[in-house]
Amino acid sequence: MTNATPNGGTITASEPLAVDPEKVLQTLTKAWQQRATVGGGDAIVRAATLNLLIFSQDPNVSQLIDDVLSEIVEKHPLRAITVIAQPKAPESAMRAWTQVHTTALNGGVRQLCCEQVTIDARGDAVDGLEGAVLPLIDPELPVYLWWRGDPPFEGSFFERLVGSSDYMIFDSADFREPDEDLAWVGHLVKDQPFDIAYSDVNWARLTPWQALTAQFFDGLEFRPCLDAISDVRIEYVDDNFGSRVSAQAWLLLGWLASRLGWRPVSAPASGEDGVVTVRLQRGENPITVTLQRESVEGDAFHGVIALQMVSTGQTSANFRVEYLGDSQCARTIVRQEGAPSIERVVNMDEPSEAFLIGREFESPGRDALYADALRAAVAISMFGQ
Amino acid sequence: MTTAPTLPTVSAEQVNPLRHGLQIERTPEPCIMIIAGATGDLSHRKLMPSIFNLAQSRLLPGGFTVVGMARTKMSDDAFRDSVKASLKEQGYDTTTPVWESFANGLYYFDADYQDAQRWADLGEKLKTLDEARGTGGNHLFYLAVPPSAFPTIVQGIASSNLGRDANDPLQGLSPTEAHGWVRIIIEKPFGRDLTSARALQREVTNAFREDQVYRIDHYLGKETVQNMLVFRFANLLFEPVWNRRYVDHVQITVAESLGLEGRGAYYEEAGALRDMIQSHVMQVLSIAAMEPPATFKANEVRDETAKVMRAIRPFTPDTIPANAVRGQYGKGWIGGQRVPGYREEEGCKPDSNTETYAAMKFLIDNWRWAGVPFYVRSGKRLARRLSEVAIQFRELPHLLFEQGPTDRVEVNSLVLRIQPDEGISMRFEAKLPGPQMSLRPVRMDFRYGTSFGSQGVDGYQRLILDCMLGDASLFPRYDWVDASWTLFMPILDTWSQTRPGNFPNYEAGTWGPAESAALLERDGHRWRRI
Numbered sequence: 001m002t003n004a005t006p007n008g009g010t011i012t013a014s015e016p017l018a019v020d021p022e023k024v025l026q027t028l029t030k031a032w033q034q035r036a037t038v039g040g041g042d043a044i045v046r047a048a049t050l051n052l053l054i055f056s057q058d059p060n061v062s063q064l065i066d067d068v069l070s071e072i073v074e075k076h077p078l079r080a081i082t083v084i085a086q087p088k089a090p091e092s093a094m095r096a097w098t099q100v101h102t103t104a105l106n107g108g109v110r111q112l113c114c115e116q117v118t119i120d121a122r123g124d125a126v127d128g129l130e131g132a133v134l135p136l137i138d139p140e141l142p143v144y145l146w147w148r149g150d151p152p153f154e155g156s157f158f159e160r161l162v163g164s165s166d167y168m169i170f171d172s173a174d175f176r177e178p179d180e181d182l183a184w185v186g187h188l189v190k191d192q193p194f195d196i197a198y199s200d201v202n203w204a205r206l207t208p209w210q211a212l213t214a215q216f217f218d219g220l221e222f223r224p225c226l227d228a229i230s231d232v233r234i235e236y237v238d239d240n241f242g243s244r245v246s247a248q249a250w251l252l253l254g255w256l257a258s259r260l261g262w263r264p265v266s267a268p269a270s271g272e273d274g275v276v277t278v279r280l281q282r283g284e285n286p287i288t289v290t291l292q293r294e295s296v297e298g299d300a301f302h303g304v305i306a307l308q309m310v311s312t313g314q315t316s317a318n319f320r321v322e323y324l325g326d327s328q329c330a331r332t333i334v335r336q337e338g339a340p341s342i343e344r345v346v347n348m349d350e351p352s353e354a355f356l357i358g359r360e361f362e363s364p365g366r367d368a369l370y371a372d373a374l375r376a377a378v379a380i381s382m383f384g385q
Numbered sequence: 386m387t388t389a390p391t392l393p394t395v396s397a398e399q400v401n402p403l404r405h406g407l408q409i410e411r412t413p414e415p416c417i418m419i420i421a422g423a424t425g426d427l428s429h430r431k432l433m434p435s436i437f438n439l440a441q442s443r444l445l446p447g448g449f450t451v452v453g454m455a456r457t458k459m460s461d462d463a464f465r466d467s468v469k470a471s472l473k474e475q476g477y478d479t480t481t482p483v484w485e486s487f488a489n490g491l492y493y494f495d496a497d498y499q500d501a502q503r504w505a506d507l508g509e510k511l512k513t514l515d516e517a518r519g520t521g522g523n524h525l526f527y528l529a530v531p532p533s534a535f536p537t538i539v540q541g542i543a544s545s546n547l548g549r550d551a552n553d554p555l556q557g558l559s560p561t562e563a564h565g566w567v568r569i570i571i572e573k574p575f576g577r578d579l580t581s582a583r584a585l586q587r588e589v590t591n592a593f594r595e596d597q598v599y600r601i602d603h604y605l606g607k608e609t610v611q612n613m614l615v616f617r618f619a620n621l622l623f624e625p626v627w628n629r630r631y632v633d634h635v636q637i638t639v640a641e642s643l644g645l646e647g648r649g650a651y652y653e654e655a656g657a658l659r660d661m662i663q664s665h666v667m668q669v670l671s672i673a674a675m676e677p678p679a680t681f682k683a684n685e686v687r688d689e690t691a692k693v694m695r696a697i698r699p700f701t702p703d704t705i706p707a708n709a710v711r712g713q714y715g716k717g718w719i720g721g722q723r724v725p726g727y728r729e730e731e732g733c734k735p736d737s738n739t740e741t742y743a744a745m746k747f748l749i750d751n752w753r754w755a756g757v758p759f760y761v762r763s764g765k766r767l768a769r770r771l772s773e774v775a776i777q778f779r780e781l782p783h784l785l786f787e788q789g790p791t792d793r794v795e796v797n798s799l800v801l802r803i804q805p806d807e808g809i810s811m812r813f814e815a816k817l818p819g820p821q822m823s824l825r826p827v828r829m830d831f832r833y834g835t836s837f838g839s840q841g842v843d844g845y846q847r848l849i850l851d852c853m854l855g856d857a858s859l860f861p862r863y864d865w866v867d868a869s870w871t872l873f874m875p876i877l878d879t880w881s882q883t884r885p886g887n888f889p890n891y892e893a894g895t896w897g898p899a900e901s902a903a904l905l906e907r908d909g910h911r912w913r914r915i
Contacts, residue, residue: 207409208443214403215447219415219521223401259402329482332447334519342519345486346443369406 010104011070011113016097021119021132024096028115031100047077047113050361051137053161054082056148062118064353071354073101073114076361081136082118085126085157092123094132130160142166146357150176151184162194169360171201172247173302179381182247186378189371199360201353202248203370208348209252209304212321212332222334225311225319226260229282232289235306245276245291245381248303253278253289254377255369256309262287262376267384278380323348413853415448416523416565417514419507421498421538422530423453423464427572429471432529435845437472440487444850448519450490452510456497464493490518498537504545511547515565522551522565525853531651532574536588542569543592550597570599570852573664575861577654578877579870586863595863599852604665605859606844606851609807613672613774614686616801616809623799624677626778628753633796635673636775636913639666639763639803642719643770644893649732657711657743658880661763663873667694668861669803670759673774674749683857687865694868698748700875707907709876710900711885712742714766717893724766724893738885741765744901745876746908760905762912766893772803775913786822798913 002012019027054065065082072078101114117136121129137143145165147153153162153170162168175181189198217223234253238246245268256262262280269277274293279286294305306322318335330348335341351359418436420428439445453464465488469479478484494510496503515522526542528535542548550567571589576582589598604610617624626632639661645652652660671690678685700708715726728735742764749759778797798812811829816822851859890898896912905911 207407210403210407211409211412211443212447214401214407215412217401217403218412218446219448219519219523221519221521226402256403259405324482327482331482334447340517342448343486344447344490345482347441347483348443363408367406367408369408 011074011101012103013070013101014099016099016118019096019098021094021096024098024117024136027098028100028117031098032112048079048115048138048141049076050078050141051143052078052080053133053137053143053145053165054080054148055085055145055161056083057085058148059084059086059120061148068354068357069101069114069116071352072358074103076358077113079136079138079141080114080116081133082116083129083133084118084120085129086122087126089122092125094119094121094125094128096132126157130157134160134164137164144169144361150174151181153188159194162196165196167197167199167360169199169201169357172251173202173205175247178244178247178250182250182374183378183382186374189374197366199367200370201356201360203251203373204356204359205303205351206248206252206255208330209307209321210255212330212346213307213319216319216332216334222317225315225317228285228311228313228315229260229287229309230285230312231310232256232287233292233306233308234289234304235292235294236304237294238302246302249291250377250381251373252304252307253291253380254375255373257380258372258376264380264383268381280380410444411854412444413446413850414523415446415518415520416525416853417450417452417511417518417520418525418527419452419454419511420527420529421454422528422534423493424455424457424459424467425529427529428453429468430475431845432527432849433468434472434475434477435849437477437487438846439850441483448490450492450514450518450520452514453491453493454496454507456495458495459493461492465491498534498541501541501544504541504547508545508547520565524565524567526567526569528569528571532572532577535571535585539588539592548592548597553594566855567593568597568599568852568855569593570601570849573600573602574655574659575600575866576870577659579867579874582866582870596857598863599857599860600866601848602664602668602861603844603848604803605668606847607803607807609801609803609809610669610672611859612809613801618677629755629757631778632757633777633779634757634908634910635759636777637666637670637673637759637761637773638775638913638915639772640767641765641770642767644724644766645730645732647731649730653733653737653739656739657741657763657765658873658877662743662745662761663869666761666763667869669774670747670761671865674754674759676753681858684862686858687862691862691865691868693749694865694872696749696751697872698750699872702875702879705876705879708904709745710743710898710904711740711880712764712891712898712901713737713739713885713888714741714764714891714893715889717766717895719766719894726889726893728889738888740880742767742891742897742901744897744904746904758908760910762897762901764897768894768896769915770805771915773915774801774803775799
């Protein structure tokens with residue numbers, strides 16, 4: 001299968017080849033050697049910058065992973081090891097497949113940019129995953145564990161995988177109990193029982209929101225307004241999990257609170273029409289936060305759709321970022337009494353899963369900003385509990 | 386009773402607390418960019434696309450404003466339409482809300498650059514826009530005009546005090562008094578010789594401090610040029626061999642297959658030495674040869690590149706013939722098409738002695754590079770477009786493996802390719818499979834377009850953003866420019882005083898004159914096949 005890449009090149013993926021789980025590495029080496037001799041002996045280049053371990057219990061995840069890999073391997077050559085574990089399956093079996101992805105370089109040379117291994121374990125065979133997976137890791141390269149599942153993240157297999165990894169990627173958008181699950185992740189990030197860096201894809205989705213919000217205050221003119229914020233409104237769309245506030249909305253509020261020194265003074269109060277109100281304080285200045293669940297028809301977009309901050313007193317102003325869904329753009333507006341409003345429209349494409357995963361590879365290391373935002377989000381959402 | 390802790394006020398902070406720790410490309414403070422020469426080719430073909438790319442990538446600040454400036458009388462709307470048409474012609478989508486929003490920040494101001502009143506009027510316009518657009522007095526001037534207009538514009542800015550900013554000691558203002566920053570980007574060439582460069586510098590310093598001046602060389606915005614710094618100073622592997630002990634010689638090539646593309650009149654006055662070698666090529670050489678700076682701060686990097694320029698052995702009239710070669714292309718073939726010779730190009734004199742090719746050998750008299758020749762070549766209408774830095778390592782001290790009658794193995798080489806296909810490749814020896822100990826050279830490639838997928842941003846885009854952010858690392862400082870002109874003046878003087886005699890001396894579509902090959906052959910080297 002051949003896919004066009006954003007740079008006008010092509011990525012060609014071989015057909016999956018079923019192999020004995022014990023012979024995966026030999027099969028991959030053979031695949032490279034075979035390609036090196038095809039086409040008149042032009043040495044094919046093999047490049048890899050990281051290991052990507054993907055864990056899921058969902059057997060239908062393969063297509064998503066194929067899509068993600070086909071998009072990211074040109075930019076991030078890697079060895080991908082996908083583990084699909086179904087411990088409750090009636091049969092006990094472990095199967096493995098290998099695939100290689102290549103891209104064309106100039107001069108007819110091809111670069112092997114992804115070695116993909118898929119291991120499917122069912123029933124009791126799940127217990128043998130550790131021995132099958134860990135030897136496949138390229139020891140020279142960093143290991144990213146992309147864990148597709150809900151907290152609590154636990155169990156001996158999880159612990160062994162995490163213990164062999166440098167980074168763990170998860171997506172809090174999938175959390176079914178956002179408050180409690182964020183608290184669980186907060187414990188992992190704070191206490192570091194596994195001594196690795198954690199990345200939340202849902203946090204990465206907030207990047208444009210953070211950038212656009214921060215831009216209001218890059219100039220000295222509006223920076224004093226940050227001292228006098230009195231009202232915040234976060235609007236979000238999330239019809240997945242009943243009346244709970246989405247993890248993304250909590251994280252956005254957590255980011256603001258951690259950066260601006262806001263502390264909760266009361267527990268979140270649920271009102272009608274999906275409104276949750278939170279009372280915070282900065283020093284002695286009260287701040288009222290409204291978390292408003294909105295519904296949109298048709299499209300399955302989930303996430304924050306607007307952030308508004310109002311400052312009062314001498315530096316009275318209204319700052320708003322709002323997502324314009326139809327055009328995949330956002331509008332930023334500053335309103336001040338007696339002055340013309342300042343508006344602009346910027347791109348805000350909904351990033352693909354592959355883009356977000358690839359972005360995690362580009363910003364390695366522990367994200368102190370996330371840790372602070374998460375801690376603040378948990379402190380606010382769990383206040384009084 | 387407990388009292389709430391006293392929190393520092395945000396307004397007292399020098400940095401935006403919401404900016405702290407964000408893993409995104411930095412965004413500049415809101416500002417106004419004043420483009421002198423806004424109706425010209427450079428503005429339409431390079432600047433506006435670069436700025437619009439920044440807007441599309443969300444890298445421009447809120448309130449960002451462009452004031453296009455030129456002699457032509459035109460309304461704001463007409464200017465917007467002209468930018469729109471130009472972007473559309475270059476394949477940009479101008480039907481989006483992002484374009485509409487960007488266009489709202491485009492303004493036009495017609496001016497005779499010699500009219501002091503118009504500069505004062507511009508000052509008033511900027512004040513009005515600062516208030517309306519929230520740009521806080523941050524102004525970036527971009528001189529997208531022919532070099533001959535640089536002094537007039539700089540004088541105009543000086544006459545109206547538009548170059549003064551909050552950091553100017555004469556203003557007596559602190560940065561928090563929100564009078565913002567003022568910077569200026571000046572296109573190359575900065576002068577056409579040492580005398581004119583110094584004269585221009587005098588004009589510039591009448592209006593600006595050195596830290597406000599950004600002399601743009603778009604070559605320095607290229608990913609590979611920046612990657613040279615990372616490659617050298619972020620890897621322990623290469624720096625230990627980056628010296629006279631292991632490097633035999635260095636070759637820098639900046640080759641163009643294009644001719645003059647309508648720039649005949651300009652090129653007649655410039656030539657390859659001024660157009661390419663004195664600026665682009667020497668910047669690349671400086672970065673390849675510099676010592677590691679203590680930090681990546683702009684002035685520390687620029688201190689080191691300037692030291693390289695000062696360490697290059699000066700030319701004298703006696704040493705020039707053996708170390709510098711010039712050439713001019715005659716008619717020939719490029720890509721299967723017959724092309725005219727230089728003297729037949731529009732705007733060129735039929736008996737022109739302007740060089741379209743220059744090659745030379747430099748020696749850097751310092752501890753690291755003593756005795757290592759740096760060969761550079763640049764020309765027009767060469768066989769292909771290619772720019773690279775090639776580090777040729779020394780021969781092995783002892784040959785362990787028999788290689789048949791020659792008993793020779795290829796030396797290692799490391800090539801930093803600037804364009805096209807930005808990337809790095811290394812050649813080393815490997816054993817051919819089989820019972821015999823046969824060696825063959827293998828090339829290992831790292832290419833931006835494939836290893837990292839994306840090609841990185843355009844040089845102009847990178848540099849404009851850096852300037853808005855106040856990062857001058859990739860902009861030549863005046864002491865570098867002065868050192869460069871000082872180095873080249875003996876050659877320029879000698880060449881202007883002596884007729885080459887054999888022009889044209891290379892055919893279009895070849896790799897330059899025979900004398901260029903002889904320059905290396907005298908040292909037992911040859912130009913790389915590229």
